[in-house]
Amino acid sequence: MSQGSALLTLSAIDKSFDVHRVLDSVSFELAKGEVHALLGENGAGKSTLMNILIGVYSADAGTLELEGKPLKIARPVDSARHGIGMVHQHFRLVDRLTLTENLLLAADDHPGLKRRATARDTLLATAREIGFTLDPDCPVGELSVAEKQRAEICKVLALGARILILDEPTAVLTDSEASSMLGAIRRMAESGRSIILITHKLREVVGFSHRVTIMRRGKTVAAGLDTGDLSIEKISSLMMGASASSVSPDKAPGSVRPHGPDLLAVSHLHAQRDDGAPALNDVSLRVRAGEILGLAGVGGNGQHELVETLCGLRSASAGSVMVDGADALGLSPRQRRKLGLRVIPADRMASALVSDLDIAANLALTSVVSGRFGRLWLNRRRMAREAKASIERHEIAGARPRGRMGLLSGGNAQKVLLAREIDSGMKLLLAHSPTRGLDIRAAAAVHQRLREAAAGGAACLLVSEDVEEIMALSDRICVVSAGRVTGELPGDASAADIGRLILGHE
Template sequence: MDNLVEMRGITKRFPGVIANEDVDFELRHGEIHALLGENGAGKSTLMTVLAGLYRPEAGTILVRGNPVGFNSPRDAIDLGIGMIHQHFTLIESQTVTENILLGLDEPRFLMRLSHYDKQMAKIGEQYGLQVTPDVKIWQLSVGEQQRVEILKMLYRGVEVLIMDEPTSVLAPQEIEELFKTLRSMVEEGKSIVFISHKLNEVMTIADRITVLRQGRVTAAGIDPASTSKAELANLMVGRKVLFELEKTQREPGKVVLELQGVSADNDKRLPAMRGIDLKVRSGEIVGVAGVAGNGQSELGEVITGLRTCTGGRILVNGKEVTNRHARTSIDLGVAHIPEDRTHVGTAPNLSITDNVIMKKYREPPIARGTSLDRGAAQEMAQGLKSEYTILAPSVETPARNLSGGNLQRVILARELSSEPSLLIAMQPTRGLDVGAIEGVQQLLLEQREQGAAILLISEELEEIFTLSDRIVVIYEGEIVADGVEPDAEKVGLLMTGGSRSSSKERAA
């Protein structure tokens, strides 16, 4: 076998966690090898070991058949192995070229920057990586910054490029471009490890797939043509996942949520929403598509009363809630699945019981006069725990001990059991495993069935497409399209500002 890299019996522990247990991984010359697994499966850890950043407790690494020992990423780079992490490491105030040269022994590079600029542009061209070498990093979009990271690795002469969840920050077109670049890299004889938890992507781009579950390999180097999404999902989560959501035909009813020219600032006091008009009707799911940071968080927050509007009006069932206390929207039947589950969504130190009754402790049977009926509260929590299949030892388990999927179920139990007329669902499946995702999506469809108006804010286009009755696109704080077709290319173009350039400077 023509293995460029072999990892054998790798075990890597962190305090209290075995991140990788006796893992074997093989990378061939000129292949795109996907490392697939859900959150926490140990993908990043395994590749961070290969990139020389972590030392494993056990196991060996062979490169071109020779055993190697890495003391730093520098050692791995010297053997042609480089990793692009999920969080980039570029210096914002410096140019593309300066960033790429940083840390290299190129003594007088500052004197001949233009020479290097040309060199960068040339490598960029070779791999279809459009970058302008003399602009500063802060002027670039996230997608462009990723290209700089790739260029940096190519300039260092890597033969093996490891990319950790590279598509999570990209819009659909950018993903297409990245895939083209990856393909041209393998044509040039390079090898790529592509880390992902997304089945579709892995099926599209990989030559072979290795699956990790809870730190162990459940499938090694399989051919995408000989497997299916369902089988891969099963290997990832250890049980069957259906991929079938039932969505009925349904005519939307009366307008439940109406935004009239709503504006708001972000936390940095810069305009985040600019005069948004939007209506959501009963029994309808309106999906808001957009690249993170274009005003969608603020949109959810102004409706639920967590953020001040600087202009416009918000009506729920015809009643004005603009800049009212969050309690006003709760009383009008607004439920909220927040983006931040651990801090905004739940109280981590309180029990499941306390978390699910948060909105009901003022009402009977839980409120008894001025006191709280603990028994009634626990009884209700017990019912919700089984109805929403919250897996925990008891209803007195603190929220902080729950996994992401179970924590989200606690939130759903609390919010949905109040039979809301309006549901604001923000990134409702982010970070959940495929099985949990399907369960959450099913619950949203049930709410639609019961006549709730649902505003779905999600960065997962597939989720928006599957669930929405109507799709709107948000870009730089404006709704740039209302009622677009579920077409990734069209929506993607709108999400990135249509024909506008993606670079902040050029857009200005």
């Protein structure tokens, strides 16, 4: 390997929460000037290991070294002082402030960045160095997801990070945005920084990282392997301990579930974007009991607005929405929930879960208003008892009723959401990109829950940009483009058939 000598070493790291051992003698080594991919299924311990490195947790045992010297990190400020920074999936930016103001807000231990002009110039210089373009005077809330991510990276680097941890940096980016981001990551390494890349996209690992460390069930199963010697199949096998093909079975050929009456009927629906431009244009579709209807299409073609309109977060300008035979358009989200509507949003942490609350509270969020846990005060013992049973039933790794929601891995956080939403009162499930950012096994678990929901008589509208996911789950497939449903296909349609409709060809 042409990268430099060891910069950071974590040796024999142990961590337990109550009786649950999350890390078992884990080791990791990062060299100077390399992109080192840290891989593992959701719940393998990656997030816990990185949280120890950035001072959120303390290890129960083990040692950390930086450039061969002992490294003591008790708080996040300690890691920042040693030049370690992390860009999380959910950005640490204040939308109403400009990027310059966000840097000033984070610059408590950086006297040189206390002046606005200096902070602004530092951001621009950092962006130029790694090939980014940004406007330091633009409010963060006006930026796209990709622009926010670039802004967050520049902020962390401007604060002096020489070791950068990137958590799923391309999970919500388009292919072109992802390619641009990965190129920037390699340029950062070439400039002498060291990158820890956490991702589930194995093609990115093979194409853009120098070495790979793989964790499974809290242990290191492969440490510092040269990426050039690995195939995607080999990496998958090391991650899961089994062939990837055995994890997510395809639909059985010719399998057809019996379908009942329409539980969702959308007719001639129109809605607008936030800026007043048309988002939905004469959309009509139906989903029957026991059926999964896949809605395929490139992101940004009205899918987000459709889900918001169906669940009551966006007003329709025309058309009708019937849920289990009832007119739902004039109803609030809570009233639609009483009709049996449940939602898995595309961004679970922004729209469905509260990272700062404990897991018991998140599981109880939608039941509190009904008085299930008490009218005058909450019966927290009952909440914890029911949460414990749900955690065990749904095999949510690393979860405790009183554990903070934001500390769970993506796959286990999604399990919490599914456990809450797929309940006895569910009749219609809106699942928007339900496996985004999840590893192969976690995605397979989500797929199984959707299949089970449909088999139990629920109707499921699956909105996804992943054509393979649409093909694997759907009984029927509709394609959306420019806010219109451009065609309907049977569940056994080919990717080419779907692609032709997405591109506007009959």
